Amino acid sequence: MPYGLGQLTSLQTLPLFVVSKDPIGSSKHCGGLAELNKLNDLRGRIYIINLELVKDAILETKAANLKEKQHLSNLTLSWNSWFDDVINTGDDENLLDGLQPPQNLKWLFVQSYRGVRFSNWLSSLTNLIELKMYGCRKCQHLPPLYQLPSLRKISLSKMCSLEYISDLDITNEVSASSLTTFFPSLESLTLQKCPNLKGWWKRDIVDNRDATIMTSTSSSSWSHQYHQHMSQPSFPRLSCLTIIDCSKLTSMPLFPYLEEELDLRGVSWKALQQTMAMKMNTAGASSLTSSIPPLSKLRRLYLWFMLDKESLPEEWLQNLTSLEKLSINRCSVSLSQILRHLTSLKELSIEDCEEVDLFSDAFLQSVTTLQKLSIVRCPSLMTLPEWIGNLTSLQNLEIKDCPNLTSLPEGMRRLTSLLSLRIYKCPHLEQRCQKEIGEDWTKIAHVPKYSNKFQT
Structure with a gap:
């Protein structure tokens, strides 16, 4: 970016900021992230690219001062995926920590981030409406997202190392939130090309013996396990769910209220079992579903490359009367x-x-x-x-x-x-x-x- 850009302190629109490959001070024509320091009147969206070229993560991100740009609503942070293994992951983690956005940010897109952990400041963005992460291949888990009450859309794609979306045990997360406040605004969830994703939580509420039982597709086993899943949180407003190429995924929060679309490609029926088992116990299910059978309001269903050889259980299909x-x-x-x-x-x-x-x-x-x-x-x-x-x-x-x-x-x-x-x-x-x-x-x-x- 041009050297001296930071002197335009009344600047309100800067949709793109390109990090230079030249070291700071080596050129009179190029400015670094420090050019953003005093541009606190920026509003709308800003797209910061080539973050892999930042040399001193702590110094430069502190100078960028993104946290004070209270009028920003949309932020994209992008690393070049071609340089995936060049830098120490700790450098990227420090860099992301220092790029903390203002608390009232509404849209966040992180592309090709190379750290193992994601910054804890994500949990503080309580006004966030949409979170999109793409190609963050080394990231293993995310900070608690249930603390984001305004979040309407989550998209996680090409997260090759992601095993669990939350690092908490389910019992801790459920007690920290509640069945009535767990993702109260979430309407759309996309999980795509996450080959090692196993579940939402590191430890589910069933033990290993029960988890083995849950792999069965018989009606009796679902009914037997139903009570053990009554405390499983459910997405109260989720309308669109897409799961593509997540072959190890077997455990999800309940999603009985889907109305618009369920798109399953390259996954196992096991990701559906807990939700569909809700109808096995009429008295218990009514408290969660208001007597509406799971997926009975669903309008569009895509089943592509399903990994299981057996057909859909008959009792699941009886619900799809609105399809x-x-x-x-x-x-x-x-x-x-x-x-x-x-x-x-x-x-x-x-x-x-x-x-x-x-x-x-x-x-x-x-x-x-x-x-x-x-x-x-x-x-x-x-x-x-x-x-x-x-x-x-x-x-x-x-x-x-x-x-x-x-x-x-x-x-x-x-x-x-x-x-x-x-x-x-x-x-x-x-x-x-x-x-x-x-x-x-x-x-x-x-x-x-x-x-x-x-x-x-």
């Missing part, structure tokens, strides 16, 4: 087992399900609310059933990469609501659906928008 969108990718699930309960379903996407015979029974025809159906990379699919014509609400149909699908049924004529049909990488079907000349053309000629390799 409007379901996406299944590379999962060994019984479609009929799921669909019999999805009375509100509007969109269904099936992808890379090689072992699934999608239409082995007629349960799908009962989902008369279905408006969009997408079938992608399902080589076992050889035919569509005649009863597909019963899907009278269907507006969009996509069939892609199903090489063994050879023809369309007569029932296609009855899909009078169908507005868009796309057939791609289905060689036999594409030939039969060529405009005017294909053998199946008359079955789909009424569709306003149709595309394939031959006709776009």
